Amino acid sequence: MKQFDLVIVGAGIIGLAHAFHASQAGLNVAVIDRSPNALGASVRNFGMLALNAQAPGSQLSSAHKSLRYWQAIAPQAGFELRQSGCIFVARAPEEMAVLQEFAQSAKMAAHGAHLVASEDLGRYCPALNADRALGALFSAETWKVDQRQANAKMAAWLQQKYDVSFYFSTEVQEVSPPHISTSAGNFTANHVVLCGGDEFASLFPDAFAANGVKSCQLQMMRTHPQPKEWRLQPFVMGGLSMSRYSAFSSCPSLKDLLTMQAQRFQPHIDHGIHVIIAQEPDGSITIGDSHAYGDGRILARSSEVDALILAEAADLVHLAEPQIAERWLGHYAYLPNATSLVFSPADGVTAVNQTSGQGMTHGFSIAKDVIADMVR
Ligand SMILES: Cc1cc2nc3c(=O)[nH]c(=O)nc-3n(C[C@H](O)[C@H](O)[C@H](O)COP(=O)(O)OP(=O)(O)OC[C@H]3O[C@@H](n4cnc5c(N)ncnc54)[C@H](O)[C@@H]3O)c2cc1C
Incomplete structure (x- = not known):
C-alpha cells in the first residue's frame, strides 16, 4: 500500500x-x-501564456500570478519560456476601430500594449503580410512556453x-x-x-x-521548421481573435465587428475558428485553431476546417516553408461562461x-x- x-x-x-x-x-x-x-x-496547445487575452481585473491578475510561477520554475526545470509578445493585426476598418478603442482605454496600460502603424509592422514581425494590414496592436505581455x-x-x-x-x-x-x-x-x-x-x-x-461540463475539440497543425534566418517572434492573430478574447469585450465597436464577421466569416464562426500563429523553438510554426463543443470526444477531423484555418493564416503571414508536417486534435473541458x-x-x-x-x-x-x- x-x-x-x-x-x-x-x-x-x-x-x-x-x-x-x-x-x-x-x-x-x-x-x-x-x-x-x-x-x-x-x-497539444500553443504554449501561450495569454495575458493579452484577459479582461483587466481578476482575470488579468490571475494570469499575472501564474506567470510569476512559470518564470520561477522554467530556468530551474530547464525548459524554454520567452517573452514573445503578441500582435493583433487589423485588416478591416471594423477591426481597426476595436483596436483604436482598446488603445484609448485604461486596458492598454494594463496589457502593456500599443498601436502600431501599418508602415512600422515590419519592425515587429517582418513575416506579416503588411500590404493587407491597416495597423495592429502589439502587446509585450505575452509569453511562449515550450509546451x-x-x-x-x-x-x-x-x-x-x-x-x-x-x-x-x-x-x-x-x-x-x-x-x-x-x-x-x-x-x-x-x-x-x-x-x-x-x-x-x-x-x-x-x-x-x-x-454541465462539455468537451471542446480543436484542430491544430504545424509546419516543417522555417529557414534559420526566418523568425516570427510574436504570436500573430487577426480580427477573429479580437471577437473571441474578453480583453476586447467592452469595446463599443465590437458589435460592428461581429456584424461584419457574420456577413464575411460565417463558416469560421460556425467552426469556432480564430487563427493563432506561433513559432516553436525548432523553428516550426504552430497554426490553429477551431472549436467544436460536445458531450464527448468527436475525433473526426474536418478538412474544410483545416483549409479555412490555413487560408486565414496565409492572409496574415507569409511563411517561408508553408508545408504542413503534422496535424493533431486537442481537447479540453469546457463550461460556458x-x-x-x-x-x-x-x-x-x-x-x-x-x-x-x-x-x-x-x-x-x-x-x-x-x-x-x-x-x-
Ligand atoms: C489545441 C489547444 C490549444 C490550447 N492553447 C492554449 C494556450 O495557448 N494557452 C493556454 O493557456 N491554454 C491553452 N489551451 C488550454 C490548455 O491546454 C488546457 O486548459 C490545459 O492543458 C488543461 O490541463 P489539464 O491538466 O487539466 O488537462 P490535460 O493536459 O488534458 O491532462 C489531463 C491528464 O489526466 C489524465 N487522466 C485523466 N483521467 C485519468 C485517470 N482516471 N487515471 C489516470 N490519469 C487520468 C490524462 O491521461 C491526462 O494526461 C489549449 C488547449 C488545446 C486543446
Missing part, C-alpha cells in the same frame, strides 16, 4: 501546478497518470526538488478517500485532487454531468478544471487557491 497526504489524478499542467503548490505547503504528494507521459491538452518540453521537465524537476512521486501508465479506477484503486494497486491519501482534463468523466461522471470549475464530488475529493481553454495561462493561480483551502 502506497501512502501519501495528497494524490493527484492527471499529470497535465493543472495536476503539476497542484503538485507544486502542495509540495511547497509541505504535503507528501503522488501524481498518477494513465499515459506513459503527459499526452493531453497540456502538450512539448515543459510538462516532462517540470515533472522531473518536481520529483527531484520536492520528492513528488510520479506513477505513469497507471489508471485511477476508483476514488473514495483514504482509498484509491489503480491499475497498479492501491494507494491511500486523505485528499485527492482530480485533474483529468477533458477525461473528467472517467471518475464521478454523474457529478461532472450535473455541473466560466473560466474554471472547482467542486467536491465526494468527501476528501476536489475536482479542478480550467474551462475556457486557458489552463496554461491560469493553472498555477487556480491550484494555489485550491491548495490554500486544503491546508487551511
